[in-house]
Each structure stands twice: as structure tokens, then as C-alpha cells.
Amino acid sequence: MNRKLIDSIIEKIIFLCGIIAIVFVVLIFGFLLKEGFYFFKDYGVFKFVLGQYWYPSSSPAVFGVFALIIGSLLVTLGAALIAVPLGIMTALFISELAPKGVRDVLKSIVELMAAIPSIVLGFVGMVTLVPFIRTAFNIPTGLTAFSGSIVLAFMAMPTIVSISEDAIRSVPWSYKEGAYALGATKWQTIRRVVLKAAMPGIIAAVMLGIGRVIGETMAVLMVTGNASAIPTSIFDPVRTLTATIATEMGETVRGGLHYRALFAIGLVLFSITFIINFIADLFLNKNSKKG
């Protein structure tokens, strides 16, 4: 009897822990919404979203987030253009071509890559990549959206490679046998059968990689120059949503308009990544159901 009681108490605790993820998602969203709501009430949603200038310390303060959104999107797009093809090709190489020993080493290196802190990547980018880009393209500063894209591409890479690789490896062996039986070469099989079958998983990998890039803060902060103007090219300095929060939160008055404006940016970021992850999850489920 006593043991049964203990068991049921423990099972209650386990259930509470089970739903804790929901609790935190709701709490985080609710909290951002609350602070953001005060800001929108005082400042106006449209002025915030469509405003081109972000001058928090001028008077009156101007909080237009549009340039920051463009900055984030530009850096993310550049990173995706680099990381997606390279990441998928690497995943194919690791899962289909590399001999077993090489595969294990490569997978470990990809995992180590994920472990390098973003601040370290940002620092190395700042002292090597940034001066290199300045001289290579002969521009006044190497702190550009392009530098950010390169650094972020390597931060998205582990996600894209490892999840794509899972998807590629989970393609049933019988699909390949079918293609080989029809006389297809290995490459033809990879391109027309394996890639197609693994596509939902690969799309999910790309989405998750992009989600990571949009949310990345420290590395991007150190190499993009933080100029809050709408960039005209990828070789302009930009400022991202995340970098704005990280650099300005320290100077704000707690509870003030600027403080709440930064929470409103957090709300924008949360919403973007929520949508991206939601879509990625749909694709991942599609992939696993087929199995």
C-alpha cells in the first residue's frame, strides 16, 4: 500500500516534468507578449514594424525595426546560400561515399564544430575573416553582412549536415536495390532516388539550420559592424535583431520604453523561429512516418 502511494506520487511528479516544456514555451511567449504589448500600446505596431530608423537614444526615441529585420534576413539568406548546398553535399558524402572509418572521423569533426562556442567563432572571424574581406574586396570595412553570412554558414552547418545525414541514411535499402536492379549507377541512384526520398528530412534540416542562424547572436554581433541602416549590398555593415538586443539591453532603464522595445524585438524573433521550427517539425514527421 505504501509503495503504491509512493509510486503514484512519483508518477505525478514525472507527469508534471513531462508537461514542463509546454509550460515554458507558454511562459516565454506570454512574457514577451506582455512586455511587447506595453510597448506597442505606447509606440504603435506599424511605426515599429515599418519604421526604417532605430535611434533609441535620440529624443524623441525612434524604434523602427524594419532595417534590423532586413539586416537579419540578408545575413541569414547569405548564410543559407553558402551552408545549404555545402551541407547537403557533405551529408551525402558522409552517408553514401565515405568508407566507415572516414565516416566516423568526419561525423566527430562535424560534432566538434557544433561544440565550438559562437563567441570563439565570432572572435576568430573578427581577427581573420574581417580584415581578409576588407583587403580582398577593397572596401572601407570588412565588418559586413557578407562576413556575418560566412561565419553563420559554419554555425548552421552541423545542424544541416547531421540532420540531412540522418534523413539520407533512413532511406530504405530496398529503394536503392530497386534502382541498382534497373541498371542505375550509384550516383544516379543517389540523385534520383535517395535524395528524393530523403527530401522532407533535408528540408527540415535546412529549416532548423536557418532557425539557428536567425537566432545566433554573439558571432554575428562581432563581424557585421552593427550599423542600423538599410543595407544596399551584401558588402554593407548591417545590424541584426539579435545583436540589437545584446548590445543595447545593458544601457536601458529597466521597464522603460527602450527596454520594452527590445522585448518587442524578442517577440519578433520568437515568432519567426516558432514558425520555422513548426514547419521543420511537419517535414520531420512526414519523413519518419514513411520509414
Place this chain on the structure above:
Amino acid sequence: MNFNLNPNLSQKIAYTFLAMATIIVIVPVLTVIFIIVKNGWSALSWEFLTTMPTDGMRAGGILPAIIGTLAIVSCAICITLPIGVCAAIYLNEYAKDNLLTRIIKLAIVNLAGVPSVVYGLFGLGVFVMLLDFGVSIIAGALTLSIMELPVIITTARGALNSVPYQFREASWSLGVSKWQTIRRVVLPNALPGIMTGAILSISRISGETAPILFTAAAFYVPHLPQSPFDQVMALPYHLYIISTQIPNMPKNIIFGTALVLLLMVLSMSLIAIIARIYFRKIRKW
């Protein structure tokens, strides 16, 4: 004949491209590690690791930053590991395939995708301000523990899931209750997997900067932390400060700090990777 040659040729070209892409991905990783090791090596000494910074952080050691990071990270993992493992037990052993379970899974996926700086905002608003912990070890640790929760849940669940179902059936057939089976049979067998996941998590949060930026980290603290409610210096934040905010900072100290952080993080990841390979080999099933 030509029909046969073409696919083979295109296969060769494609393979070359795939190999080149892999090299392009791998080389920068090794280069980054090489650059840090090469430039930071000279700064590394026992003194560097065990003394306080001096001369406006331009000289001396990084002891308080190391201690600060260890304090935050060990608190965080102590909070997140039990909760995460319980959540994984619920999902893997108890949850039925219903709407609630689907919502939980979706929540975990989204929690994993929330940008680290947004966790920082949440931690600032809730732990620092609302609960009035101030900028402190405990506020930073709580923030990091929420951030790491989805990772712990996912890896622990994988470990539980890999314990064969027959183990449970054998235990149940002896009349052992569900929870006792989990405790005596499932958990011990899943432990190696859970621990590797935990080590990887420790490695990951040791390098995080954005979540502790407004919740725990201080520019400079002249003494070591005395209580969980103290502000601390932290290794990643210290690296950020000395590489961007302090003029005339000696290069070798910056690289040395980066090297210490990198060594800390990579050695833990490496231990986890090796442990995982080892446990897979000796696994009984």
C-alpha cells in the same frame, strides 16, 4: 558505349564535387582550432589559470572567469538534468499517443529553436527582475537550464528508447510495478546514454554568452563568488569583453582566453563522443 560512359563520367564528377564540399566544410573548423591553439599557447600557464586579472584585465590570469563559468554551469545542469530526465521518462514510458503528447513534442521542438538571446530576455524579465534574484549565478543558471531542457529531454529519451522492450516485459512478468521497473531496469541501462547527453549539454552551455549577458555576467568582479546570488565573471563573456571593449588588449591574452574556453568545451565534447562509442560497443543488446 557512349551511353555507358556518360553516367560513369558524371558519377566521377559528382563524387569529386561531394568530396570537395566536405573538405570546404571540414577545413575551416580545423583552421579555427589551429589558429586559436597557435596564438593562445604562449599565454597558457598555471599562473594564467589560477590568478586574478590585473591592470584593467590586460595582465594577470582569468581565474574568476573560469570559476564563474563552472559555478553557473554546474548549477544549471543540477537543475535541468533531473527535470529533463523525468520529462523523458514521461514521454517514453507513460505518454500515450494523444493530443497532449503531440503538443509536448511540439513545445520541445520550439523550445530548442528559441534564440539564445531571447532566453536571456526571459531570464532578465523573470529571474532577475520579477523574482528579484538580481544579476546572479542563480538567475543565469536558471536561464541556461531552461535553454538546455529540450536537449536533455531529447537525448535522454533516445537513451530510454534504446533499452529493449523485452527488458520491461521481463520485469513486469515478475510482478514489478511500472515505476519500479523504470527505476531498477530501464534507467540503469539508459544511464550511459543519459550521461553522454548531459556532458554534451554541459559543453554547450559552457560556451553560451547571450543567455548570461543580462542575467549573470559581470564586466569585472574583484573577488571570487561567495554565494549563488553574486554576479560573476564568465569565460565566454570575458572573451567578448576583452576582444571588443578593451583597447590595447594584448593579443596573446585574448587568444589564451579563447583557448581555455575552447579546450574546456571541446574536451568535454570529445569525452562524450568517445564514451558514446565505448558504451555502444559494450552494450549487452
